[in-house]
Amino acid sequence: MKTKNYRKAVQSLLSQFSKDEKAPITHSIFTKAHAADIAEIISHVSEDRQLKVFDALDVKQRGDVFVELPEDLQSEFIEETDDQRLLALFKELEPDEAADFLSLLDEDRQQELLSELPQRLQRKFRTLLLYGEESAGGIMTSILLTVHAGDTVNMAIEQIREYKSDEIIINVYIVDQNFKLIGSVPLQNLIIADGKAKIEDIMELSPIAVNVNDDQEIVGQTVRKYNLLSVPVIDDAGKLLGRITMDDVIDVVHEEADEDVYRMAGVDSDEIHVDSGFAIARMRLPWLSICLGGSMVSAFVLQNFESILSKSMVLIAFLPAICAMGGNSGLQTSTVTIRNLTYEAVFHSNRKKLARRELLSGVIIGITCGFLVCCISLLWLGNIIYGLIIGSSMLLTIFFSTCTGFFIPIFFSKLKIDPAIASGPLITTLNDAMSAFIYLAMASLQLKYFGLL
Amino acid sequence: MKTKNYRKAVQSLLSQFSKDEKAPITHSIFTKAHAADIAEIISHVSEDRQLKVFDALDVKQRGDVFVELPEDLQSEFIEETDDQRLLALFKELEPDEAADFLSLLDEDRQQELLSELPQRLQRKFRTLLLYGEESAGGIMTSILLTVHAGDTVNMAIEQIREYKSDEIIINVYIVDQNFKLIGSVPLQNLIIADGKAKIEDIMELSPIAVNVNDDQEIVGQTVRKYNLLSVPVIDDAGKLLGRITMDDVIDVVHEEADEDVYRMAGVDSDEIHVDSGFAIARMRLPWLSICLGGSMVSAFVLQNFESILSKSMVLIAFLPAICAMGGNSGLQTSTVTIRNLTYEAVFHSNRKKLARRELLSGVIIGITCGFLVCCISLLWLGNIIYGLIIGSSMLLTIFFSTCTGFFIPIFFSKLKIDPAIASGPLITTLNDAMSAFIYLAMASLQLKYFGLL
Numbered sequence: 001m002k003t004k005n006y007r008k009a010v011q012s013l014l015s016q017f018s019k020d021e022k023a024p025i026t027h028s029i030f031t032k033a034h035a036a037d038i039a040e041i042i043s044h045v046s047e048d049r050q051l052k053v054f055d056a057l058d059v060k061q062r063g064d065v066f067v068e069l070p071e072d073l074q075s076e077f078i079e080e081t082d083d084q085r086l087l088a089l090f091k092e093l094e095p096d097e098a099a100d101f102l103s104l105l106d107e108d109r110q111q112e113l114l115s116e117l118p119q120r121l122q123r124k125f126r127t128l129l130l131y132g133e134e135s136a137g138g139i140m141t142s143i144l145l146t147v148h149a150g151d152t153v154n155m156a157i158e159q160i161r162e163y164k165s166d167e168i169i170i171n172v173y174i175v176d177q178n179f180k181l182i183g184s185v186p187l188q189n190l191i192i193a194d195g196k197a198k199i200e201d202i203m204e205l206s207p208i209a210v211n212v213n214d215d216q217e218i219v220g221q222t223v224r225k226y227n228l229l230s231v232p233v234i235d236d237a238g239k240l241l242g243r244i245t246m247d248d249v250i251d252v253v254h255e256e257a258d259e260d261v262y263r264m265a266g267v268d269s270d271e272i273h274v275d276s277g278f279a280i281a282r283m284r285l286p287w288l289s290i291c292l293g294g295s296m297v298s299a300f301v302l303q304n305f306e307s308i309l310s311k312s313m314v315l316i317a318f319l320p321a322i323c324a325m326g327g328n329s330g331l332q333t334s335t336v337t338i339r340n341l342t343y344e345a346v347f348h349s350n351r352k353k354l355a356r357r358e359l360l361s362g363v364i365i366g367i368t369c370g371f372l373v374c375c376i377s378l379l380w381l382g383n384i385i386y387g388l389i390i391g392s393s394m395l396l397t398i399f400f401s402t403c404t405g406f407f408i409p410i411f412f413s414k415l416k417i418d419p420a421i422a423s424g425p426l427i428t429t430l431n432d433a434m435s436a437f438i439y440l441a442m443a444s445l446q447l448k449y450f451g452l453l
Numbered sequence: 454m455k456t457k458n459y460r461k462a463v464q465s466l467l468s469q470f471s472k473d474e475k476a477p478i479t480h481s482i483f484t485k486a487h488a489a490d491i492a493e494i495i496s497h498v499s500e501d502r503q504l505k506v507f508d509a510l511d512v513k514q515r516g517d518v519f520v521e522l523p524e525d526l527q528s529e530f531i532e533e534t535d536d537q538r539l540l541a542l543f544k545e546l547e548p549d550e551a552a553d554f555l556s557l558l559d560e561d562r563q564q565e566l567l568s569e570l571p572q573r574l575q576r577k578f579r580t581l582l583l584y585g586e587e588s589a590g591g592i593m594t595s596i597l598l599t600v601h602a603g604d605t606v607n608m609a610i611e612q613i614r615e616y617k618s619d620e621i622i623i624n625v626y627i628v629d630q631n632f633k634l635i636g637s638v639p640l641q642n643l644i645i646a647d648g649k650a651k652i653e654d655i656m657e658l659s660p661i662a663v664n665v666n667d668d669q670e671i672v673g674q675t676v677r678k679y680n681l682l683s684v685p686v687i688d689d690a691g692k693l694l695g696r697i698t699m700d701d702v703i704d705v706v707h708e709e710a711d712e713d714v715y716r717m718a719g720v721d722s723d724e725i726h727v728d729s730g731f732a733i734a735r736m737r738l739p740w741l742s743i744c745l746g747g748s749m750v751s752a753f754v755l756q757n758f759e760s761i762l763s764k765s766m767v768l769i770a771f772l773p774a775i776c777a778m779g780g781n782s783g784l785q786t787s788t789v790t791i792r793n794l795t796y797e798a799v800f801h802s803n804r805k806k807l808a809r810r811e812l813l814s815g816v817i818i819g820i821t822c823g824f825l826v827c828c829i830s831l832l833w834l835g836n837i838i839y840g841l842i843i844g845s846s847m848l849l850t851i852f853f854s855t856c857t858g859f860f861i862p863i864f865f866s867k868l869k870i871d872p873a874i875a876s877g878p879l880i881t882t883l884n885d886a887m888s889a890f891i892y893l894a895m896a897s898l899q900l901k902y903f904g905l906l
Binding site: 034036044157160161168169170186187188190191192208223224225226227228229245246247250251253254257258260261262264265266267271274276277278280281284285287288289291292294295296298299300302303306309310313314316317318319320321323324325327328329331332335336339350353356357358359360361363364365368369372373376380428429432436 | 487489497610613614621622623639640641643644645661676677678679680681682698699700703704706707710711713714715717718719720724727729730731733734737738740741742744745747748749751752753755756759762763766767769770771772773774776777778780781782784785788789792803806809810811812813814816817818821822825826829833881882885889
């Protein structure tokens, strides 16, 4: 069974659904499809059919499909589902998924649902709900299976047998009498090891763990950096609380980067789940109005230099070039800087090195482009003074926008504001106004100097 | 052991090394540190010390640290290491890592190294080397352990015992007599199941697999979409060739998104590994010169409208605003479109829906911003005609740049050119020139119409 076929299958289902709005929804279509594919199909069919398709699934499938749905669809479905079917759905979910599920409900429904569960589970979920949805505690699976250093391999295996859960186990974690995490053993080593061997003889000591309050991005980066398929979650005292498997955070690892792409472009990453053009316009307009406001500053700058411009119209032709180059070189630097800041928590970056690197490159790029545009304008306008004005402005613009591109993100992260979301619009607007000002200031200075004003 | 402490430890080591260039390099410092951390430290110390630090590690550690190093450092170290120590290092690597390692060597050294290995391994690596480094075949671990449907659980477990490898096993894959993949069983289910049970009774049929020729990005997206901790690799005939665990592709999943961020900003993603400002300038200049060339087009446009501009200087003040808004709304659309194109191979997106969404939002945003800037200019210049000119140009600019932002990436992906790398510069420049043209065309038209020209 090749994924290629899988993809084809989904594609055909999708086109079938989008072509024929009335195509019959028999769950027989889905029995063979993967939950992730069904979820995708649901999020693609017309809104009035989405719930129909979901209901067409048999109970067993619903849980798996539900967790794969985009969050806005999840909450929508929850609202439109009565408590009994909600409970049935809930029972199909794994603990960490169930916790997310609960957090989508309002207080009352949460309590109702919980009250339906056995005491032990109730307690477990109430604790899970205490942690933020975005924290390690929010995405972890609380551990019910633990082994002690003194146990034999056979005892450990016996425990796993009794534990009987469909949550995937990759490592068995070893705790002391205070439930403090002291070691871990990969499942396969248990199989390979001699049954009578003591766990303490085959366990790895003090494995890498994440704190229950760590943000899920930290978890994602840790898992990625140390190539962990599963990571234990502990509290400040080192007590073992749960575990997170890589598949719980791979989306985090990915979306983390994805979100930055969007934020830097002034796009809300939730857009992916939005279909209405109006909604999107509403999401993008705030950012654009900031830019508009900013460009009014440039407009103001330009107006104040009108006298010079009117005396040397040719300068206007190169205005966009100066602004564009300033904006682009600023964008390059801010992008690199923002990416580096994102990973600093786990992947350490050397700021001094970065600063040296960026600013030096700014100077070099500035000189090169300045010289280039100076030659161009010289050939074009056949006037050395204009060549000097345009070239020197280009140099300064590029250098200064490299500086803003580097220092503004760092400044924001110091203020604990996400540099990605904050820098994008600010840098663009700032560089635009600055470029215009530099250009016209240089013009007036040099024109005066050469006695042309 | 909390990751927080880990991070602190690395941080202190880093600062120690960067502070005191002569700090003694005893591998005792590293015995407790994680390979990933040591690799990070190495890539941060001054270039002349990097190899020294690496050599200070004991043989066992070197392999783990080596694979964590950035590729440019890896090849550098390989060049500076003699064949004997290279072989020692090579023997520490896991099969898939060893294959990447070999691909870094030149033909002769490859053959030399291989000739040192037992026949069976030689054959294995020669086949691994046949696949592209970026393909599923290039990152997979070839499977030596397989189970047949007829085997009992105990037989399977016995095989794992004999297999004895430190490559992590998550699923055991079941093949038929032609070595065709027919099923899989999670390791833990083997433990839970009754020893005498038949594998065929507990195995999952036709598991999701990737094709050996799939690009690693496809593998990454598949693993992510289906939440697979381990995925089997098959050939076109469905024959089982190897497996890929999530930790082998999590970096791919991540860098894939990361690269797009960089490309869209006209930054080469290799920059991360580059320290010299000159090298960076060299990497960024090509893109900037394209933009410079493009903005010369805008300059040309402007020059041809000089007469109008000279007659109504006030228009100039709003030129940057028009260009900036066009650029920004274009960037928003292209970003979203490019992201969607990246995932289409596995995560299907509905282009018709996307087009409707983007273009509608373009119209709405255009009208809103057009009206806004019209009011502003009206208040500012107290002239309804200028208000109309500026407002209408803003509307058209935003709408058209939304179109370019949507259609150009799609056009490029049709040409099998990475839209991320291609669209960035093109869209920026195109939108700039287009904005300038629209603005001045609207100006001349309306000024003529109202008899002001």
